[in-house]
Amino acid sequence: MIDRSKYKMIEIPEELDSVIRGAIDEGIHGRGQGSALRKAATFAAALVFCFVSLLNLSPVFAKAVYNLPVLGELCRVLTFREYHFEDEIKYIDVEIPEIANTGKTELEKRVNLEIRKIAADYLRDSEARAKEYYEAFVETGGNPEDFVPVGITIDYEIKSVSPDYASFVLSEYETKFGAYTSHVYYNIDLESGRVLTLKDWFGNDYRRIVADSISNTIAGWDDRQRELLWDDLSVIDLINENTDFYLNESGEIVVVFEKYEAACGSAGALEFVIRDAA
Secondary structure: OOOOHHHHOOOOOOHHHHHHHHHHHHHHOOOOHHHHHHHHHHHHHHHHHHHHHHHHHOHHHHHHHOOOOOHHHOOEEEEEEEEEEEOOOEEEEEEEEEEEOOOOHHHHHHHHHHHHHHHHHHHHHHHHHHHHHHHHHHHOOOOHHHOOOEEEEEEEEEEEEOOOEEEEEEEEEEOOOOOOOEEEEEEEEOOOOEEOOHHHHHOOOHHHHHHHHHHHHHHOOOHHHHOOEOOOOOHHHHOOOOOOEEEOOOOOEEEEEOOOOOEOHHHOOEEEEOOOOO
16 A cells, blocks of 8 residues: 555654744844744744644544634545455455545535545456456466465555645555556645646646656656657657646646556656746
């Protein structure tokens, strides 16, 4: 499963206490007001980062602040359902997300129902493939006791959450079927309640903007990296309103080309931060 332990272990730096105390002291005595404000801003930024991370990755913490004024107003991406199941054919790990507290009831219903349907479809198809693989193994003389169960994982990863946007990805993996790896990216404008596309973000000229940025990045690669790309690769032909992307913590668009989409399998998935040079 996707490892999010590093976020769950976020700690507020010990020096923050001394920073805020120093800022308050300077403010009281009327000295170094600019310095005090800068230190207070640093403290606030660090605290917000810790808070948002905990809010979206710790259901217990999120429930504790849900009814608090102001704090409870932030969008959350939380685990809706989590379970494990295994038998002689498969072992399954599932963690399904949902969005909440966006202030857009219809948006939440629509997106959450879609996520649950996608997860259910993933699981149904994966179980069917596991059964077919098991039956083929036995029919070709394999001992059922020697069959290694197919691993099926459905999980999600939060890319970024802010007062304006929520970005996360729903993923499905199968240990015996490398080709059956799927990702669905959600980038939600929390003000309009829309699921964003590249066109929404960059405007009508989005294909050129995105393709030019990616081409500029590739131009800086070494020969070994470029040799992994398909010989007939046309970057702009890969860009459309359905192209996968997410918003990173800096608010930048990161376009994702899945394995085999732009390069040979050994390159894996390719990610490009898009910078509009226009």
